[in-house]
Amino acid sequence: xxAIDEMLRNNAGYAAAFGKGELPSAPSKRxxxxxxxxxxxxxxxxxxxxxxDAHVIRNAGGVVTDDVIRSLTVSQRKLRTIEVMVVMxxxxxxxxxxxxxxxxxxxxxxxxxxxxPSGGFPDLEQAVREGVGKLQTSPFLPHKDQLRxxxxxxxxxxxxEVV
Amino acid sequence: xxAIDEMLRNNAGYAAAFGKGELPSAPSKRxxxxxxxxxxxxxxxxxxxxxxDAHVIRNAGGVVTDDVIRSLTVSQRKLRTIEVMVVMxxxxxxxxxxxxxxxxxxxxxxxxxxxxPSGGFPDLEQAVREGVGKLQTSPFLPHKDQLRxxxxxxxxxxxxEVV
Numbered sequence: 001x002x003a004i005d006e007m008l009r010n011n012a013g014y015a016a017a018f019g020k021g022e023l024p025s026a027p028s029k030r031x032x033x034x035x036x037x038x039x040x041x042x043x044x045x046x047x048x049x050x051x052x053d054a055h056v057i058r059n060a061g062g063v064v065t066d067d068v069i070r071s072l073t074v075s076q077r078k079l080r081t082i083e084v085m086v087v088m089x090x091x092x093x094x095x096x097x098x099x100x101x102x103x104x105x106x107x108x109x110x111x112x113x114x115x116x117p118s119g120g121f122p123d124l125e126q127a128v129r130e131g132v133g134k135l136q137t138s139p140f141l142p143h144k145d146q147l148r149x150x151x152x153x154x155x156x157x158x159x160x161e162v163v
Numbered sequence: 164x165x166a167i168d169e170m171l172r173n174n175a176g177y178a179a180a181f182g183k184g185e186l187p188s189a190p191s192k193r194x195x196x197x198x199x200x201x202x203x204x205x206x207x208x209x210x211x212x213x214x215x216d217a218h219v220i221r222n223a224g225g226v227v228t229d230d231v232i233r234s235l236t237v238s239q240r241k242l243r244t245i246e247v248m249v250v251m252x253x254x255x256x257x258x259x260x261x262x263x264x265x266x267x268x269x270x271x272x273x274x275x276x277x278x279x280p281s282g283g284f285p286d287l288e289q290a291v292r293e294g295v296g297k298l299q300t301s302p303f304l305p306h307k308d309q310l311r312x313x314x315x316x317x318x319x320x321x322x323x324e325v326v
Contacts, residue, residue: 002246002309003192003193003194003217003246003309004194004246004248004309004311006192006211007194007196007210007211007212007248007322008322008324010210010211011209011210011211011320011321011322012321013211014208014209014210014211014320015319015320015321015322018319018320018321020320021318022254022317022318023202023203023317025201025202025203025254025256026202027202028202029166029169030166031166031167031170032200033170037195037218037219037220037234037238038188038218039186039188039189039190039191039214039215039216039217039218039219040186040188040214040215041214042206042207042212042213042214043205044205044207044208045177045207045214046174046177047170047173047174047177048169048170048173048174048176048177049170049205050205051202051203051204051205051208052202052203053202054166054202055200055201055202056200056202056221057200057221057222057223058219058220058221059220059222059230059231059233059234060220060233060234060237060238065230065233066230066278066279067222067228067229067230067231067279068222068230069279070222070223070228070277070279070280070281070282071200071222071223071282073269073277074223074256074257074260074281074282075200075223077268077269077272078256078260079256083165083166083167085167085170091185091188093188093237093241093242094237097237097241105240106236106240106303109240109305110302110303110305111302112302112303114233114236114303115229116229116230116232116233117233118233118237119233119234119237139273139274139275140269140273140275140277142272142273146165146166146167148167154185154186155184155185156178156181157174157177157178157181157183158174158175158178158181159170159171159174159178161171
């Protein structure tokens with residue numbers, strides 16, 4: 001059985017017990033969370049984000065890329081969110097991943113150099129500050145009163161505010 | 164109380180009961196899921212993704228952008244995942260969002276035109292096929308035996324395979 005087949009089996013159980021009807025598309029807490037794709041972060045558990053509560057945007061690192069800005073622009077302008085929480089984490093694979101080395105390595109293995117940067121960062125707290133800073137200076141986000149940045153500790157499950 | 168403060172209160176309870184110690188960074192199911200930021204999708208519930216199981220990559224639409232390719236490249240090359248599940252969904256805000264109109268609207272309101280496309284799509288199933296197609300043709304992903312695409316129905320909680 002593949003992992004995807006296992007997910008489909010899990011989904012069949014979920015759908016059989018699904019009693020929600022249709023929830024609104026606009027998040028009820030007017031919140032968007034930007035975080036890492038990391039397998040150890042489960043927003044429902046770590047933040048208590050239930051169905052309908054919040055947008056959750058995730059990529060390698062939880063770094064604020066153009067795609068994150070695009071997603072937040074849609075979130076704020078089309079779906080009325082007003083708060084943004086950036087959550088990066090300890091022991092992240094992107095921490096210390098040097099951009100040039102990563103692109104060299106991918107190029108050597110794949111035969112083509114990525115046009116995109118790795119998203120790696122040398123300092124975790126500084127990366128959180130930079131991520132929140134990119135949101136603060138983005139011309140595309142209308143709501144900036146509640147932009148906050150955190151580090152999630154994968155060994156304790158605890159969030160710590162950085163900015 | 165802001166929504167972020169509420170998340171911090173939830174996190175304090177989670178951390179107080181946290182008994183996992185440190186999980187490995189590599190996902191145990193060797194799976195990455197690409198899906199929409201939509202508030203109605205909670206991967207733990209809808210797919211049974213527990214802490215440590217899988218990478219979860221999310222953006223507006225669940226569209227396969229360069230940032231998604233970047234994240235999957237890291238996922239497969241650095242953290243040993245081999246399967247990818249693309250999950251888009253019914254009643255998505257990106258469904259029918261015309262790119263030029265969206266950029267015109269943002270430009271009119273923000274005073275600057277986004278360099279990035281909206282990510283909107285005219286046909287949901289076709290968008291799933293295109294997303295999986297981008298993964299299939301990417302030179303950067305070494306593992307392509309298990310690339311599958313689905314539509315999640317927000318009214319029933321059920322996944323349907325498209326490709």
